[in-house]
Amino acid sequence: MTQSDTVTCVVADDHPAVLEAVAEYLTQAGISVLARAHDGEEALERIEQRKPQVALVDVRMPRLGGIEVTRRAKRSAPNTAMLLYTGYGDRALLTEALDAGVRGFVLKEAPMEDLLRAVRSVAAGNTYVDPVLAGTLAASSVGSQMPQLTQRERDVLRLLADGLSNEEIGKRLFISAETVRTHVRKAMEKLDADTRTQAVARALRDRLIA
Amino acid sequence: MTQSDTVTCVVADDHPAVLEAVAEYLTQAGISVLARAHDGEEALERIEQRKPQVALVDVRMPRLGGIEVTRRAKRSAPNTAMLLYTGYGDRALLTEALDAGVRGFVLKEAPMEDLLRAVRSVAAGNTYVDPVLAGTLAASSVGSQMPQLTQRERDVLRLLADGLSNEEIGKRLFISAETVRTHVRKAMEKLDADTRTQAVARALRDRLIA
DNA sequence: ACGGCCGTCACCCGTTTCGGGGATCCCCGG
């Protein structure tokens, strides 16, 4: 609400060029850029300090990704609308982001005007998803839905990809090796994989894990 | 050579924000930005038309990647120094880029000043590699050089990633399961992996297999 | 209040893989 016309915003991106360009552009468009951040943790700090109406954060950043920033900011600054900015529009990513509570999702390929529209849109309480991405979203939800793994399943697959055994993964996640096995099997099922190795390969290829 | 002091440049990036910021920054630093491009093909056209001293192009672009642009520009505009700009510094990528004839390689995380230095450096005939990347390059060339797998090893890993068992892979390649095991083990050794799953993950990430 | 999904853990069974050996062939280069 309601100090109506100036939209306040925090911008975060690990690429100086992007940060510069975006902040500059928004400022000239009449958006008040309260702070800039070069990584996720810095972004979170700024958001908590300044409580902007909108936080425009890059998805891929050192130390803390945009989605994780969103999850944390949800609690510490619930009134800030999170707007993710990413160079790569992935269906799985978008889903995860929306689950995390993101209010908008803009691709870096989009013209700068779209960015401005997105900022104004989420500031006004609406949701904004990049039109291109919205297209693929619609397209892919008809045919085959990309299987969505739970957080735990992704954790396990991730460590599996790093060569850890069930036992080691269990230690790492503070759960028993049996539970790890269960997660792996569920993930295999969802990914329609015959072996854990194939599950990891699929997850990697579909960017369900990094 | 030799119309010495103004460096001419073409900039290409599919992200408007980046393109804007970079072009702006270079211009203010006294670089003459002859043209901008939003994708690889456009970049190639501009380079061929304008024959700039330096072409600063993003690696990941629609239609034509920066490396492919480099290969083609090598023929059509051999005097233009190709400078790649990328958000993600991959060892394999760097190698491929240098093979393609790239003269410089800058990460988007680097401060803008580095970009300027890189442009001036390659314009002057030198090679420039982002210090961060150069670090990992050095580190990895001392310890372990990028492991190269034999054709057979790649075949096996490829099928492994598709969820086949040793036995099935053997049938597919007309060899015994034991031999498959040998190849997997050799590959694991080369990739410094503890498990076959990790070997596949590494091979996928390093693009040793598709 | 109920069902459903998630995360957790456990046990069983047969198959597969692992890690470490050794072995043969062939081809290429010094």
Add this chain to the structure above:
DNA sequence: CCGGGGATCCCCGAAACGGGTGACGGCCGT
């Protein structure tokens, strides 16, 4: 001609895997 690397094959004991089933507590939505 001999060495080395690649590709092929084999054996063993121990460990991990896949597949099925059962169970318990939370949390969420209805």
